[in-house]
Amino acid sequence: MEPGTPVRQDELAAEFEVSRVPVREALRSLASEGLMLWQPHQGFRVAQLKPAEAREILEIRSVLEVRALEWAFPHLGPDNIEEARDAIARAEATKSIDEWSHMNGVFHTATLGACGRPHLLALIQQLNNRVDRYIRLLVQRTDYRIQAEREHRAILATIEAGNLAAASLLLEQHIEDTADALDQFLEGHRPDGASGSEEPGTPATNTAFQAAASSSTGD
Amino acid sequence: MEPGTPVRQDELAAEFEVSRVPVREALRSLASEGLMLWQPHQGFRVAQLKPAEAREILEIRSVLEVRALEWAFPHLGPDNIEEARDAIARAEATKSIDEWSHMNGVFHTATLGACGRPHLLALIQQLNNRVDRYIRLLVQRTDYRIQAEREHRAILATIEAGNLAAASLLLEQHIEDTADALDQFLEGHRPDGASGSEEPGTPATNTAFQAAASSSTGD
DNA sequence: CGATTAAATAATTTATACAATTTTGGAATT
Protein backbone atom coordinates (compact mmCIF):
# COMPACT_ATOMS: atom_id res chain seq x y z
CA MET A 1 0.00 0.00 0.00
CA GLU A 2 1.16 3.49 -0.78
CA PRO A 3 2.68 5.36 2.12
CA GLY A 4 0.34 7.99 3.45
CA THR A 5 -2.85 6.35 2.29
CA PRO A 6 -5.48 5.94 4.98
CA VAL A 7 -6.46 2.40 5.84
CA ARG A 8 -10.14 1.55 5.52
CA GLN A 9 -10.90 -0.92 8.25
CA ASP A 10 -14.00 -2.19 6.46
CA GLU A 11 -12.03 -3.03 3.36
CA LEU A 12 -9.33 -4.89 5.22
CA ALA A 13 -11.93 -6.76 7.23
CA ALA A 14 -13.73 -7.77 4.06
CA GLU A 15 -10.49 -8.73 2.34
CA PHE A 16 -9.45 -11.06 5.16
CA GLU A 17 -13.02 -12.10 5.90
CA VAL A 18 -12.94 -11.10 9.54
CA SER A 19 -14.55 -8.35 11.53
CA ARG A 20 -12.98 -4.98 12.23
CA VAL A 21 -11.90 -5.84 15.77
CA PRO A 22 -8.91 -8.04 14.92
CA VAL A 23 -8.07 -5.67 12.09
CA ARG A 24 -7.86 -2.77 14.50
CA GLU A 25 -5.70 -4.75 16.89
CA ALA A 26 -3.30 -5.68 14.13
CA LEU A 27 -3.10 -2.09 12.95
CA ARG A 28 -2.41 -0.92 16.46
CA SER A 29 0.48 -3.34 16.75
CA LEU A 30 1.86 -2.10 13.46
CA ALA A 31 1.52 1.45 14.69
CA SER A 32 3.53 0.64 17.78
CA GLU A 33 6.22 -0.76 15.52
CA GLY A 34 6.28 2.37 13.40
CA LEU A 35 4.75 0.84 10.30
CA MET A 36 1.46 2.68 10.71
CA LEU A 37 0.51 6.13 11.86
CA TRP A 38 -2.51 6.76 14.01
CA GLN A 39 -4.47 9.82 14.96
CA PRO A 40 -7.58 9.84 17.12
CA HIS A 41 -10.77 9.53 15.10
CA GLN A 42 -8.83 9.71 11.89
CA GLY A 43 -7.72 6.13 11.88
CA PHE A 44 -4.55 4.59 10.56
CA ARG A 45 -2.37 5.57 7.66
CA VAL A 46 0.51 3.73 6.12
CA ALA A 47 3.66 5.22 7.57
CA GLN A 48 5.92 6.85 5.09
CA LEU A 49 9.65 7.06 5.39
CA LYS A 50 11.28 10.11 3.93
CA PRO A 51 14.86 9.70 2.76
CA ALA A 52 16.20 11.30 5.91
CA GLU A 53 14.08 9.01 8.04
CA ALA A 54 15.13 5.89 6.16
CA ARG A 55 18.74 6.92 6.66
CA GLU A 56 18.07 7.46 10.33
CA ILE A 57 16.64 3.98 10.77
CA LEU A 58 19.54 2.47 8.89
CA GLU A 59 22.01 4.45 10.98
CA ILE A 60 20.52 3.00 14.12
CA ARG A 61 20.56 -0.46 12.66
CA SER A 62 24.19 0.01 11.74
CA VAL A 63 25.21 0.94 15.25
CA LEU A 64 23.33 -1.98 16.74
CA GLU A 65 24.47 -4.56 14.21
CA VAL A 66 28.11 -3.59 14.59
CA ARG A 67 27.80 -3.97 18.31
CA ALA A 68 25.96 -7.27 17.92
CA LEU A 69 28.71 -8.53 15.65
CA GLU A 70 31.33 -7.65 18.22
CA TRP A 71 29.47 -9.64 20.80
CA ALA A 72 28.73 -12.54 18.50
CA PHE A 73 32.22 -12.79 17.06
CA PRO A 74 33.88 -14.83 19.82
CA HIS A 75 31.08 -17.39 19.64
CA LEU A 76 31.04 -17.85 15.89
CA GLY A 77 31.88 -21.34 14.73
CA PRO A 78 32.07 -23.24 11.47
CA ASP A 79 28.37 -24.02 11.60
CA ASN A 80 27.48 -20.33 11.67
CA ILE A 81 29.83 -19.63 8.80
CA GLU A 82 28.32 -22.46 6.83
CA GLU A 83 24.79 -21.25 7.47
CA ALA A 84 25.71 -17.71 6.45
CA ARG A 85 27.39 -18.89 3.29
CA ASP A 86 24.40 -21.02 2.42
CA ALA A 87 22.08 -18.06 2.95
CA ILE A 88 24.18 -15.91 0.64
CA ALA A 89 24.20 -18.62 -2.00
CA ARG A 90 20.45 -19.04 -1.86
CA ALA A 91 19.89 -15.31 -1.98
CA GLU A 92 22.07 -15.02 -5.05
CA ALA A 93 20.35 -17.94 -6.70
CA THR A 94 16.72 -16.97 -6.30
CA LYS A 95 14.60 -14.72 -8.44
CA SER A 96 11.92 -14.19 -5.82
CA ILE A 97 12.19 -10.95 -3.92
CA ASP A 98 10.53 -12.58 -0.94
CA GLU A 99 13.11 -15.33 -0.92
CA TRP A 100 15.95 -12.84 -1.33
CA SER A 101 14.73 -10.75 1.58
CA HIS A 102 14.23 -13.84 3.71
CA MET A 103 17.68 -15.21 2.97
CA ASN A 104 19.09 -11.81 3.80
CA GLY A 105 17.52 -12.16 7.20
CA VAL A 106 18.93 -15.66 7.59
CA PHE A 107 22.40 -14.34 6.78
CA HIS A 108 22.11 -11.67 9.43
CA THR A 109 20.77 -14.10 11.99
CA ALA A 110 23.55 -16.56 11.26
CA THR A 111 26.22 -13.95 11.81
CA LEU A 112 24.64 -11.99 14.66
CA GLY A 113 22.52 -14.60 16.40
CA ALA A 114 25.41 -15.87 18.50
CA CYS A 115 25.61 -12.58 20.38
CA GLY A 116 23.24 -14.09 22.93
CA ARG A 117 21.09 -10.98 23.22
CA PRO A 118 17.53 -11.72 22.16
CA HIS A 119 16.22 -8.22 22.79
CA LEU A 120 18.94 -6.68 20.67
CA LEU A 121 18.23 -9.12 17.87
CA ALA A 122 14.52 -8.46 18.06
CA LEU A 123 15.13 -4.74 17.92
CA ILE A 124 17.34 -5.08 14.87
CA GLN A 125 14.66 -7.17 13.25
CA GLN A 126 12.04 -4.57 14.03
CA LEU A 127 14.16 -1.82 12.56
CA ASN A 128 14.71 -3.90 9.46
CA ASN A 129 10.98 -4.34 9.08
CA ARG A 130 10.63 -0.60 8.73
CA VAL A 131 12.99 -0.29 5.78
CA ASP A 132 12.44 -3.68 4.18
CA ARG A 133 9.85 -2.40 1.72
CA TYR A 134 12.21 0.26 0.47
CA ILE A 135 15.11 -2.15 0.16
CA ARG A 136 12.90 -4.41 -1.89
CA LEU A 137 12.31 -1.50 -4.21
CA LEU A 138 16.05 -1.01 -4.48
CA VAL A 139 16.54 -4.63 -5.39
CA GLN A 140 13.78 -4.64 -7.95
CA ARG A 141 14.31 -1.25 -9.54
CA THR A 142 18.03 -0.59 -9.30
CA ASP A 143 21.28 -2.52 -9.44
CA TYR A 144 21.60 -2.40 -5.67
CA ARG A 145 21.35 -6.16 -5.46
CA ILE A 146 24.74 -6.69 -7.10
CA GLN A 147 26.40 -4.34 -4.66
CA ALA A 148 24.64 -5.83 -1.66
CA GLU A 149 25.61 -9.38 -2.52
CA ARG A 150 29.20 -8.39 -3.10
CA GLU A 151 29.32 -6.65 0.25
CA HIS A 152 27.70 -9.60 1.98
CA ARG A 153 30.36 -11.91 0.63
CA ALA A 154 33.05 -9.50 1.71
CA ILE A 155 31.67 -9.34 5.24
CA LEU A 156 31.52 -13.10 5.49
CA ALA A 157 35.06 -13.41 4.17
CA THR A 158 36.49 -11.09 6.79
CA ILE A 159 34.55 -12.87 9.53
CA GLU A 160 35.87 -16.17 8.29
CA ALA A 161 39.37 -14.73 8.32
CA GLY A 162 38.92 -13.81 11.95
CA ASN A 163 39.26 -10.10 11.32
CA LEU A 164 36.61 -8.53 13.50
CA ALA A 165 37.71 -4.95 12.98
CA ALA A 166 37.54 -5.29 9.21
CA ALA A 167 34.20 -7.02 9.39
CA SER A 168 32.77 -4.27 11.55
CA LEU A 169 33.98 -1.63 9.14
CA LEU A 170 32.54 -3.50 6.16
CA LEU A 171 29.23 -4.00 7.93
CA GLU A 172 29.04 -0.33 8.80
CA GLN A 173 29.96 0.59 5.26
CA HIS A 174 27.41 -1.84 3.84
CA ILE A 175 24.55 -0.28 5.73
CA GLU A 176 25.75 3.19 4.88
CA ASP A 177 25.91 2.23 1.21
CA THR A 178 22.35 0.97 1.51
CA ALA A 179 21.30 4.28 2.98
CA ASP A 180 23.02 6.13 0.16
CA ALA A 181 21.36 4.00 -2.48
CA LEU A 182 18.00 4.45 -0.83
CA ASP A 183 18.53 8.18 -0.56
CA GLN A 184 19.32 8.42 -4.22
CA PHE A 185 16.39 6.26 -5.24
CA LEU A 186 13.84 8.03 -3.09
CA GLU A 187 15.04 11.41 -4.32
CA GLY A 188 14.43 10.33 -7.89
CA HIS A 189 11.03 8.82 -7.11
CA ARG A 190 9.49 11.50 -4.99
CA PRO A 191 5.80 10.74 -4.41
CA ASP A 192 4.57 14.12 -5.77
CA GLY A 193 2.04 14.23 -2.97
CA ALA A 194 -0.40 12.11 -4.95
CA SER A 195 -1.77 10.41 -1.88
CA GLY A 196 -0.92 13.19 0.46
CA SER A 197 -3.49 14.41 2.87
CA GLU A 198 -0.68 16.00 4.76
CA GLU A 199 -0.65 19.39 6.31
CA PRO A 200 2.15 21.47 4.83
CA GLY A 201 2.90 23.31 8.01
CA THR A 202 4.24 20.50 10.11
CA PRO A 203 7.13 18.41 8.86
CA ALA A 204 6.61 14.71 8.44
CA THR A 205 9.33 13.96 10.92
CA ASN A 206 7.07 15.41 13.53
CA THR A 207 4.12 13.15 12.78
CA ALA A 208 6.36 10.14 12.52
CA PHE A 209 7.90 10.99 15.83
CA GLN A 210 4.50 11.33 17.43
CA ALA A 211 3.46 7.98 16.07
CA ALA A 212 6.50 6.25 17.39
CA ALA A 213 6.33 8.08 20.67
CA SER A 214 2.58 8.03 21.07
CA SER A 215 2.94 4.81 22.98
CA SER A 216 5.10 6.37 25.61
CA THR A 217 2.73 8.56 27.51
CA GLY A 218 4.28 11.72 28.76
CA ASP A 219 2.50 12.30 32.04
CA MET B 1 1.42 -5.22 38.57
CA GLU B 2 3.71 -8.12 39.27
CA PRO B 3 5.75 -9.34 36.34
CA GLY B 4 4.43 -12.59 34.98
CA THR B 5 0.91 -12.19 36.28
CA PRO B 6 -1.79 -12.65 33.67
CA VAL B 7 -3.94 -9.62 32.93
CA ARG B 8 -7.66 -10.06 33.38
CA GLN B 9 -9.30 -7.99 30.72
CA ASP B 10 -12.58 -7.81 32.58
CA GLU B 11 -10.91 -6.36 35.63
CA LEU B 12 -9.05 -3.70 33.69
CA ALA B 13 -12.21 -2.82 31.79
CA ALA B 14 -14.14 -2.46 35.03
CA GLU B 15 -11.35 -0.45 36.63
CA PHE B 16 -11.25 2.07 33.81
CA GLU B 17 -14.98 1.87 33.18
CA VAL B 18 -14.71 0.95 29.54
CA SER B 19 -15.39 -2.17 27.58
CA ARG B 20 -12.82 -4.84 26.85
CA VAL B 21 -12.19 -3.72 23.28
CA PRO B 22 -10.09 -0.64 24.03
CA VAL B 23 -8.40 -2.55 26.83
CA ARG B 24 -7.30 -5.22 24.41
CA GLU B 25 -6.01 -2.64 21.97
CA ALA B 26 -3.98 -0.95 24.65
CA LEU B 27 -2.54 -4.27 25.79
CA ARG B 28 -1.61 -5.12 22.24
CA SER B 29 0.28 -1.86 21.90
CA LEU B 30 2.10 -2.56 25.13
CA ALA B 31 2.93 -6.03 23.87
CA SER B 32 4.48 -4.56 20.74
CA GLU B 33 6.62 -2.37 22.96
CA GLY B 34 7.78 -5.29 25.02
CA LEU B 35 5.93 -4.36 28.18
CA MET B 36 3.42 -7.19 27.82
CA LEU B 37 3.64 -10.75 26.61
CA TRP B 38 0.90 -12.36 24.60
CA GLN B 39 0.00 -15.89 23.70
CA PRO B 40 -3.03 -17.01 21.70
CA HIS B 41 -6.01 -17.86 23.87
CA GLN B 42 -3.94 -17.29 26.96
CA GLY B 43 -4.09 -13.53 26.90
CA PHE B 44 -1.57 -11.01 28.10
CA ARG B 45 0.93 -11.22 30.93
CA VAL B 46 3.06 -8.52 32.41
CA ALA B 47 6.49 -8.82 30.87
CA GLN B 48 9.27 -9.54 33.28
CA LEU B 49 12.86 -8.49 32.93
CA LYS B 50 15.50 -10.80 34.26
CA PRO B 51 18.76 -9.19 35.38
CA ALA B 52 20.50 -10.22 32.17
CA GLU B 53 17.65 -8.76 30.14
CA ALA B 54 17.66 -5.49 32.03
CA ARG B 55 21.37 -5.22 31.39
CA GLU B 56 20.80 -5.97 27.74
CA ILE B 57 18.24 -3.19 27.38
CA LEU B 58 20.53 -0.77 29.18
CA GLU B 59 23.44 -1.79 26.97
CA ILE B 60 21.42 -0.96 23.89
CA ARG B 61 20.34 2.33 25.39
CA SER B 62 23.95 3.13 26.16
CA VAL B 63 25.06 2.59 22.59
CA LEU B 64 22.24 4.68 21.21
CA GLU B 65 22.55 7.50 23.72
CA VAL B 66 26.27 7.82 23.19
CA ARG B 67 25.69 8.07 19.48
CA ALA B 68 22.86 10.54 19.97
CA LEU B 69 25.10 12.67 22.14
CA GLU B 70 27.77 12.73 19.46
CA TRP B 71 25.21 13.95 16.97
CA ALA B 72 23.63 16.43 19.32
CA PHE B 73 26.87 17.86 20.60
CA PRO B 74 27.59 20.36 17.81
CA HIS B 75 24.10 21.79 18.14
CA LEU B 76 24.06 22.22 21.89
CA GLY B 77 23.68 25.79 23.05
CA PRO B 78 23.38 27.65 26.33
CA ASP B 79 19.63 27.11 26.38
CA ASN B 80 20.07 23.34 26.31
CA ILE B 81 22.64 23.49 29.07
CA GLU B 82 20.33 25.65 31.12
CA GLU B 83 17.42 23.28 30.63
CA ALA B 84 19.55 20.28 31.55
CA ARG B 85 20.86 21.99 34.68
CA ASP B 86 17.35 22.95 35.69
CA ALA B 87 16.18 19.37 35.23
CA ILE B 88 18.99 18.10 37.43
CA ALA B 89 18.20 20.65 40.09
CA ARG B 90 14.53 19.75 40.12
CA ALA B 91 15.30 16.06 40.22
CA GLU B 92 17.59 16.55 43.19
CA ALA B 93 15.03 18.70 44.95
CA THR B 94 11.96 16.54 44.67
CA LYS B 95 10.85 13.70 46.89
CA SER B 96 8.39 12.28 44.37
CA ILE B 97 9.68 9.32 42.43
CA ASP B 98 7.41 10.27 39.55
CA GLU B 99 8.89 13.74 39.46
CA TRP B 100 12.42 12.37 39.72
CA SER B 101 11.86 9.98 36.83
CA HIS B 102 10.24 12.69 34.77
CA MET B 103 13.04 15.17 35.36
CA ASN B 104 15.49 12.48 34.43
CA GLY B 105 13.76 12.26 31.09
CA VAL B 106 13.86 16.03 30.70
CA PHE B 107 17.60 15.98 31.35
CA HIS B 108 18.13 13.37 28.69
CA THR B 109 15.91 15.18 26.19
CA ALA B 110 17.70 18.46 26.84
CA THR B 111 21.08 16.93 26.14
CA LEU B 112 20.15 14.53 23.32
CA GLY B 113 17.18 16.25 21.71
CA ALA B 114 19.37 18.42 19.50
CA CYS B 115 20.61 15.40 17.58
CA GLY B 116 17.76 15.98 15.14
CA ARG B 117 16.81 12.32 14.87
CA PRO B 118 13.25 11.81 16.07
CA HIS B 119 13.20 8.07 15.49
CA LEU B 120 16.35 7.57 17.49
CA LEU B 121 14.95 9.64 20.34
CA ALA B 122 11.68 7.76 20.27
CA LEU B 123 13.53 4.48 20.37
CA ILE B 124 15.63 5.56 23.33
CA GLN B 125 12.45 6.62 25.08
CA GLN B 126 10.84 3.29 24.38
CA LEU B 127 13.84 1.42 25.74
CA ASN B 128 13.78 3.57 28.83
CA ASN B 129 10.14 2.72 29.36
CA ARG B 130 11.09 -0.92 29.69
CA VAL B 131 13.56 -0.42 32.53
CA ASP B 132 11.95 2.56 34.22
CA ARG B 133 10.11 0.48 36.81
CA TYR B 134 13.30 -1.20 37.90
CA ILE B 135 15.22 2.05 38.10
CA ARG B 136 12.47 3.42 40.31
CA LEU B 137 13.08 0.49 42.61
CA LEU B 138 16.77 1.32 42.69
CA VAL B 139 16.02 4.90 43.63
CA GLN B 140 13.55 3.95 46.30
CA ARG B 141 15.31 0.99 47.85
CA THR B 142 19.02 1.65 47.42
CA ASP B 143 21.39 4.58 47.43
CA TYR B 144 21.56 4.54 43.66
CA ARG B 145 20.00 7.98 43.50
CA ILE B 146 23.07 9.66 44.98
CA GLN B 147 25.33 8.03 42.47
CA ALA B 148 23.01 8.80 39.56
CA GLU B 149 22.73 12.47 40.42
CA ARG B 150 26.48 12.77 40.83
CA GLU B 151 27.03 11.18 37.44
CA HIS B 152 24.42 13.38 35.83
CA ARG B 153 26.19 16.47 37.10
CA ALA B 154 29.51 15.14 35.86
CA ILE B 155 28.11 14.50 32.41
CA LEU B 156 26.66 17.96 32.20
CA ALA B 157 29.92 19.48 33.37
CA THR B 158 31.94 17.79 30.65
CA ILE B 159 29.38 18.78 28.04
CA GLU B 160 29.53 22.34 29.26
CA ALA B 161 33.32 22.19 29.06
CA GLY B 162 33.04 21.15 25.44
CA ASN B 163 34.65 17.78 26.03
CA LEU B 164 32.60 15.39 23.94
CA ALA B 165 34.91 12.41 24.38
CA ALA B 166 34.80 12.69 28.15
CA ALA B 167 31.04 13.18 28.13
CA SER B 168 30.55 10.08 26.00
CA LEU B 169 32.71 8.03 28.32
CA LEU B 170 30.86 9.29 31.37
CA LEU B 171 27.50 8.63 29.76
CA GLU B 172 28.52 5.11 28.85
CA GLN B 173 29.86 4.57 32.34
CA HIS B 174 26.72 6.00 33.89
CA ILE B 175 24.46 3.54 32.12
CA GLU B 176 26.82 0.68 32.87
CA ASP B 177 26.82 1.66 36.53
CA THR B 178 23.05 1.63 36.42
CA ALA B 179 23.12 -1.86 34.95
CA ASP B 180 25.54 -2.98 37.66
CA ALA B 181 23.40 -1.52 40.41
CA LEU B 182 20.31 -3.16 38.97
CA ASP B 183 22.11 -6.46 38.62
CA GLN B 184 23.25 -6.34 42.19
CA PHE B 185 19.83 -5.36 43.47
CA LEU B 186 17.98 -8.02 41.50
CA GLU B 187 20.51 -10.63 42.57
CA GLY B 188 20.10 -9.68 46.20
CA HIS B 189 16.34 -9.96 46.02
CA ARG B 190 16.20 -13.24 44.17
CA PRO B 191 13.44 -15.47 45.55
CA ASP B 192 15.72 -18.53 45.56
CA GLY B 193 13.66 -20.19 42.86
CA ALA B 194 10.91 -21.27 45.20
CA SER B 195 8.26 -21.33 42.48
CA GLY B 196 9.22 -23.63 39.65
CA SER B 197 5.97 -23.67 37.73
CA GLU B 198 7.35 -21.55 34.91
CA GLU B 199 8.67 -22.66 31.56
CA PRO B 200 12.47 -22.70 31.42
CA GLY B 201 12.61 -20.02 28.79
CA THR B 202 11.26 -17.28 31.02
CA PRO B 203 11.61 -18.19 34.65
CA ALA B 204 10.27 -15.95 37.35
CA THR B 205 13.24 -14.40 39.05
CA ASN B 206 11.51 -11.76 41.07
CA THR B 207 8.39 -11.61 43.10
CA ALA B 208 9.19 -10.40 46.57
CA PHE B 209 10.45 -6.94 45.71
CA GLN B 210 7.83 -6.20 43.11
CA ALA B 211 5.28 -4.91 45.54
CA ALA B 212 7.06 -1.59 45.68
CA ALA B 213 6.79 -1.11 41.93
CA SER B 214 3.02 -1.02 42.05
CA SER B 215 3.02 2.49 43.44
CA SER B 216 3.91 4.16 40.14
CA THR B 217 0.52 5.31 38.91
CA GLY B 218 -0.72 7.51 41.68
CA ASP B 219 -2.12 10.62 40.01
C1' DC C 1 -20.01 34.59 -7.04
C1' DG C 2 -17.60 33.36 -2.80
C1' DA C 3 -17.79 32.24 1.93
C1' DT C 4 -20.03 30.38 5.79
C1' DT C 5 -23.15 27.47 8.07
C1' DA C 6 -26.02 23.40 8.54
C1' DA C 7 -27.49 18.90 7.31
C1' DA C 8 -26.11 14.39 5.62
C1' DT C 9 -22.97 10.92 4.92
C1' DA C 10 -19.09 8.14 6.05
C1' DA C 11 -15.69 6.52 9.09
C1' DT C 12 -13.90 5.64 13.50
C1' DT C 13 -14.54 4.16 18.26
C1' DT C 14 -16.81 1.80 21.83
C1' DA C 15 -20.25 -1.33 23.84
C1' DT C 16 -22.79 -5.55 23.85
C1' DA C 17 -23.49 -10.25 22.44
C1' DC C 18 -21.84 -14.55 20.86
C1' DA C 19 -18.43 -18.31 19.79
C1' DA C 20 -14.19 -20.79 20.71
C1' DT C 21 -10.64 -22.12 23.71
C1' DT C 22 -8.48 -23.02 27.94
C1' DT C 23 -8.56 -23.97 32.67
C1' DT C 24 -10.63 -25.98 36.68
C1' DG C 25 -13.03 -29.19 39.60
C1' DG C 26 -14.54 -33.64 40.64
C1' DA C 27 -15.99 -38.30 39.85
C1' DA C 28 -14.81 -42.71 38.08
C1' DT C 29 -11.11 -45.95 37.20
C1' DT C 30 -6.73 -48.21 37.65
Added chain:
DNA sequence: AATTCCAAAATTGTATAAATTATTTAATCG
Protein backbone atom coordinates in the same frame (compact mmCIF):
# COMPACT_ATOMS: atom_id res chain seq x y z
C1' DA D 1 -3.47 -42.87 46.42
C1' DA D 2 -2.67 -41.31 41.92
C1' DT D 3 -4.41 -40.77 37.28
C1' DT D 4 -7.57 -40.09 33.59
C1' DC D 5 -11.53 -38.37 31.70
C1' DC D 6 -15.42 -35.35 31.25
C1' DA D 7 -18.36 -31.53 32.29
C1' DA D 8 -18.71 -26.82 33.95
C1' DA D 9 -16.85 -22.44 34.65
C1' DA D 10 -13.92 -18.87 33.37
C1' DT D 11 -11.45 -16.38 29.95
C1' DT D 12 -10.18 -15.11 25.58
C1' DG D 13 -11.31 -13.93 20.77
C1' DT D 14 -14.65 -12.35 17.32
C1' DA D 15 -18.89 -10.50 15.26
C1' DT D 16 -22.56 -7.28 15.28
C1' DA D 17 -24.70 -3.11 16.65
C1' DA D 18 -24.84 1.51 18.71
C1' DA D 19 -22.39 6.00 19.61
C1' DT D 20 -19.30 9.45 18.63
C1' DT D 21 -16.52 12.10 15.55
C1' DA D 22 -14.83 13.67 11.12
C1' DT D 23 -15.73 14.62 6.35
C1' DT D 24 -18.50 15.80 2.58
C1' DT D 25 -22.37 17.99 0.44
C1' DA D 26 -25.99 21.19 0.11
C1' DA D 27 -27.96 25.50 1.10
C1' DT D 28 -28.13 30.04 2.79
C1' DC D 29 -26.34 34.61 3.39
C1' DG D 30 -23.32 38.46 2.44
